[in-house]
Amino acid sequence: METFNYVKAPSVEKALASIQEAKFIAGGTTLVDLMKLHVETPKTLIDINLLPLEKIEKLPDGGLRIGAMARNSDLAWNEEVKKSYPVLSEALLSGASPQLRNMATTGGNLLQRTRCMYFREPGAGTPGGYGCNKRTPGTGCAATDGFNRMHAVLGTSDKCIATHPSDMCVAMAALEAVIHVEGPKGKRIIPIAEFHKLPGDTPHIENALEAGELITYVDLPKPVEGAKSTYLKLRDRASYEFALASAAVVARVEGGHIRYIRIAMGGVGTKPWRSREAEAALMGKAANEATFKTAAQAALAKARPQKDNAFKVELAKRCLVRSLKTATATA
């Protein structure tokens, strides 16, 4: 690990003042791991664990404000989240391990980095290491010709096919969360759909944060009345494993027809994958298996599988159909 300076920030202002060549550290579950692997080499770490941003509170408009420092376990077990946003609780509890969820924060999870093994192993492989445009722009993508069973089928580019690993972000995409950030130029809000970036030609730019900006809160809109939500995650093991495919669904059915629908998918995209195509295929339609299959077809229509992950296309479709059945079931 490269050495670094360590600074403890007692306030948001102090945290923002010392960001030059620095990284914020909260739970550390991604950052410390990647520092050990020499993928992250910050000159300075700003410890933001003292910041008073751990609260989860209802907003006057009926929404929910989640402090960026709220730990994944606290968020998953929060009574309001369990009652009004079960998709978020289920997504969080399907991710990582209990120990990691006790450490990982809401803000950190939004910035979770890919598990692509070529990204994570700079020193391994051919002399000079594996190329990775995300880690070192311009060095190529070893995953494209490598073992890419875990990689993305949606939103890829010829520069990067790395999967976005977060479960929480998928649920938040379906819930249309809004991210509050604060930086040298002041405060602003970013809808989650605009927060994560497609790799395109610049896979090293993963999100809309500008230099020195800090995530302070995530707001969830008021729960949709009469809607049910669910998160289904399919993976190689029953627990403590990243998704091969996952689906977050928020749906309201009236008189057998779908009157509200939000869909996001995980494990298949280079970012948390909101599927407006699937939503369009479902809105106003009868809630039955035929409609669900059409929607799943629409969600994966633009999928571009790699040599080892063609199975993900069918798996993701079945995942979505099953979670739609769960979210629209009457009893």
Place this chain on the structure above:
Amino acid sequence: MADSIDTRFRHLRSRTPEHSNHQLAPDQQPVDLEPVGLESAKLRVSRRSFLGGIGATSLIAGAASLANAAPLEEPTQEQTEAAGATTLTLRVNGKEYPLKNLDPRATLLDTLRERIHLTGTKKGCDHGQCGACTVHVNGRRVNSCLSFALMHEGDEITTIEGVGQPGNLHPMQAAFVEHDGYQCGYCTSGQIMSAVALLKEPIGSTDDEVKQAMSGNICRCGAYTNILAAVKQVRSRA
């Protein structure tokens, strides 16, 4: 039951002859693996002398009971804010450990093992994937390998040594012994730290829910069935 537990733990105690609790022979002195050692002989606390000197009951009871722990000056704001600050005090199992010249890269795990010499906490993968390094921070289980020691000033850290001791085991430790919840034993302290923590977590009562709650701890010997039995027994008696 107590007899069988004592018997089972005899191999641990046999390495700690009573008479040597405080005076180890020169060749038995604990080796400090860090380039810079602990500050003074007085603070050179080995696992053995530490274990010998502190009653397990007070360890379980926690921090406040250790009246003779030297009060330490609170670091000033200035000190904690200084870039590259390398001095801190860790509070582990109710006892304060002042540490100087701490490399900022030192994880909580390495600091517990190499500087404080509490070696019950194990290093497995060192990347948060195996759970061998599980400790409690402010009562919650975490992977000590994914946290820098500097991030834990003021936290209440509990390691396996603070949970129970031979002769005065935590019910979870006793249940692991009774149900043979291990083979090689390397993952065991992490397993027990997880199992003790889950007693306070909102986890359902089915086997699946317990397995899920224990899934952050990998056992390569595959003692899972027996670990599950141990956890279930303690939960049913709680």
